[in-house]
Amino acid sequence: MELRLLTTDAERRAFARRLSEIRIMRGAGFSETRKSLIGEVHLTFGNLYGLFDESELVPEMIGGFAMHDLAMFSQSYAKPDLTHLPPEAVFECGELWAMAAGAGRLLRHAGAILAGVLDARALLVYPIFKPWNLTGGYKSFTRAGEPIEWPYARTLDGRMIHVQAMVLEGEALTNAVADAGQYGFEMLDGGTRLRFTAPFGISSKRFDERKHTGDRTTPTGGRKLNAA
Numbered sequence: 001m002e003l004r005l006l007t008t009d010a011e012r013r014a015f016a017r018r019l020s021e022i023r024i025m026r027g028a029g030f031s032e033t034r035k036s037l038i039g040e041v042h043l044t045f046g047n048l049y050g051l052f053d054e055s056e057l058v059p060e061m062i063g064g065f066a067m068h069d070l071a072m073f074s075q076s077y078a079k080p081d082l083t084h085l086p087p088e089a090v091f092e093c094g095e096l097w098a099m100a101a102g103a104g105r106l107l108r109h110a111g112a113i114l115a116g117v118l119d120a121r122a123l124l125v126y127p128i129f130k131p132w133n134l135t136g137g138y139k140s141f142t143r144a145g146e147p148i149e150w151p152y153a154r155t156l157d158g159r160m161i162h163v164q165a166m167v168l169e170g171e172a173l174t175n176a177v178a179d180a181g182q183y184g185f186e187m188l189d190g191g192t193r194l195r196f197t198a199p200f201g202i203s204s205k206r207f208d209e210r211k212h213t214g215d216r217t218t219p220t221g222g223r224k225l226n227a228a
Contacts, residue, residue: 001051001052001053001054001106001110001195001196001197001198002051002052002053002054002059002193002194002195002196003049003050003051003052003107003110003113003114003193003194003196004049004050004051004052004192004193004194005047005048005049005191005192005193006048006049006050006064007192011048011050011061012043012048014050014061015043015048015050015061015064016043018061018064018097018099019043019064019095019097022097022098022099023097024156029155029156030128030153030154030155030156030161031153031154031156032152032153033151033152033153033154036151036152036153038076038152039095039152041073042066042068042076042094042095043066043095045068045072045073046066046067046068046072046073046095047066047067047068048064048065048066048095049064049065049066049067049110049114050063050064051063051064051098051103051106051107051110054195062098062099062100062103062202063096063097063098063099063100063103063104063106063107064095064096064097064107065093065094065095065096065097065107065111066093066094066095067091067092067093067111067114068091068092069087069088069089069090069091069092069118070082070087070088070090070091070092071086071087071088075090075092075124076092076094076126076152077126077148077150077163077165079144079145079148079165080124080144080145080165080167082122082124082167085121085122085169086121089119089120089121089122090120090121090122090123090124091115091118091120091122091123091124092123092124092125092126093111093123093124093125094125094126100202100203101202101203102200102201102202102203103202104137105137105200106198106200106202108137108138109180109196109198109199110180110194110196111123112176112177112179112180112181113177113180113181113185113194113196114194115168115173115176115177116177116178116180116181117187117191117194120173121169121173122167122168122169122173123141123167123168123169123173124165124166124167125138125141125165125166125167125168126148126150126163126164126165126166127163127164127166128150128161128162128163128164129147129162129163129164130147130161130162131155131159131161135164135166138166138168140168140172140173140175140176141166141167141168141172142166142167142168142169142172143164143165143166144165144166144167145165147162147163147164148162148163148164148165149161149162150162150163183196183197183198183199184196184197185197
């Protein structure tokens with residue numbers, strides 16, 4: 001598998017399009033409010049990473065996430081307070097989307113490897129907590145405070161969304177980086193491509209193909225890495 005830093009306008013537009021499609025899929029998702037610019041900021045100024053299966057004849061982007069350190073621009077919400085750490089060593093991860101079952105888990109795996117490569121001191125995520133609890137993919141993270149009423153997004157039927165700030169730092173981060181890296185990886189093209197051995201597989205069926213089968217999917221977008 002490869003995690004690629006997206007550097008062209010076409011790649012970044014494809015990322016944004018897929019993110020939007022996954023969020024609203026089958027009417028079970030969410031979207032940003034009309035006034036919110038937070039997603040645009042992340043997609044315009046953050047680093048966007050796409051997941052590709054390089055074994056395919058024509059590799060397709062099957063998932064991705066955005067990442068920025070706090071020296072690039074500030075965290076999405078004032079809490080938690082991470083000012084005890086250098087801003088260039090704190091990375092907020094979010095806008096995670098995945099087109100196949102298991103791809104989100106692979107993105108989190110690759111994100112842990114990337115954290116080690118970037119010498120991260122902390123990873124910050126804001127997974128949705130309510131009306132869907134998507135915090136389960138972040139078992140190594142620590143919850144930071146109470147759930148937050150998220151001002152930047154609503155469900156498609158207008159309900160408020162709550163997120164849970166979660167942080168991975170210290171020994172827990174060190175262990176997560178070591179665990180992810182044990183399967184092997186290499187950095188290519190000046191650090192823009194992370195090729196890694198996947199410790200588990202993913203479904204060959206894409207979520208967008210399931211619209212014709214009657215299967216339902218759970219939204220995977222949001223302020224999380226799902227670090228996905």
